[in-house]
Amino acid sequence: MISLLLAEWRRTVVETIRYPLETISSMMTLFIVFAGLFYGATYVTHSPIGGGRLTTVVVGYAIWMTMMAATGDLGWSIQNEAQNGTLEQVMLVPWSPVTVFLVRAFMAILAFLIPMVVVVVALLIMTRVHLDWQWLALAPFLAALGTAWGLGLAVAAVALLFKRVGQVLNIVQFGLLFVILAPFARFHAVVWHLVSMVVPFNAQVLLLRNLLSHTRGSDWIWWESGINLALIATMGILSFVGASRIARHRGILGHY
Template identity: 35%
Template sequence: MRDALRLFQAEWVRSVILMRRYAGNTVGSVLGLTIVFLGLFFSTRYVSGMSSFGERLDSVVVGYVLWSLILFVLADVSMDAQNEAQTGTLEQVCLSRFGLTRVFVLRSLTRVVWTVLMNAAVLGLICLVTGTRLHLSAWLVVPVASALLGAFGLAFMFGALALGAKRIQQLLNLANFALLFVVMTPFEKTAPGLFPLLSLLPMVPGAAGVRAVMVDGSAPGLVGALVMLGSGALWFALGVQVFRRADRAVRARGLLGSY
């Protein structure tokens, strides 16, 4: 436990240093995501000749910001594996007494704070320009945590691919568009009969919970909260297990340090 806390502290300091050193990149990411949505917003309003997205604007805003949050999370582990391999430090991390999986898990946890803050800034800018009003509640922590856990589960699966293939950027790009459909589609309203089955997909229960809290102003309840957290925890555990097996496989085949 003490070693884990020391590692978490070291990774936290590392993340702070990187955020300070590359602050321009962070600001650019926030402005870029905001400009993309505003371009979509104003172009749609011009073409339709009416208020963009009609009465569904709040749902679209929530879905877009949640999708951008997942984009950052999804790229974390796989890009870390690629960068470590390119710089020649992947073997050093793997041979440390903490192990590759533990280092990447705690590194991902330290980045959650920065990722959430960045996307909160994107949400604030979009709401300010478009005039969107959303509900905020303490219940929001539950669906956001569920979505983040599911996203990290997928991130570790892609990270497992990156350990062997090293370059999976095009696959990540395809996954990003697929997740845009998964996150922004309100399955709980468009397909209520299939929603229990669709809830087996990662981040679907969390995305539905975020819309329920921020758009409808309703609380998920105890059972709903347990379902969302259980789904996220299941995908997270599955992703970490896949990453751990991939770590062992590439080391056994001597492919860890190859690029």
């Protein structure tokens, strides 16, 4: 397993270092999109976003971008491998495809988090928000990341069968924005508990917000975050394994 992790880490590092312009442009995009959203919203509503809401906006944005990257990377990876003619070689290595692509996703998110941290620091300076980071918040963040990979595996399953996932990812990305920001917590308690278990990220993001803004929330939300992670990850793994079987059965692994 360590050899697999190291192989993917070296590949990721080599590509990041060799093509620094891509990393720099992704950082700039992250920053400019936020600045556009932030100042745009302030201008349109004629009221500055401040206090706790600003923390929510910065954290929400960082989470949304990270989850979008984590969700999209697996699908893009499959599409690019098929397009470049290396997907079949990847399927020939003596590791299960789920393991290989999850390790890739892990490495990709590590490479993504480096510019993301730089951007978040820049955002905090720009918006003058003081983020009181708590290490406990790492738990819902990791749960959300696992959920994103589960969702990413489902997108990758679509990519294995149809190869072109651009449109699917567009839908998923805006769907993510909706589920992260939608106030499901205002629903009736029973409905909210059910929704938070099924809809990805909502419970985890709420938990993260609560922890960062020192708001005391229900203890149930921890359980719901975990159940949500287990549910979406299982769904992702099953759909990827199923799609891999179908692609091999139809003989379309190498097609593009």
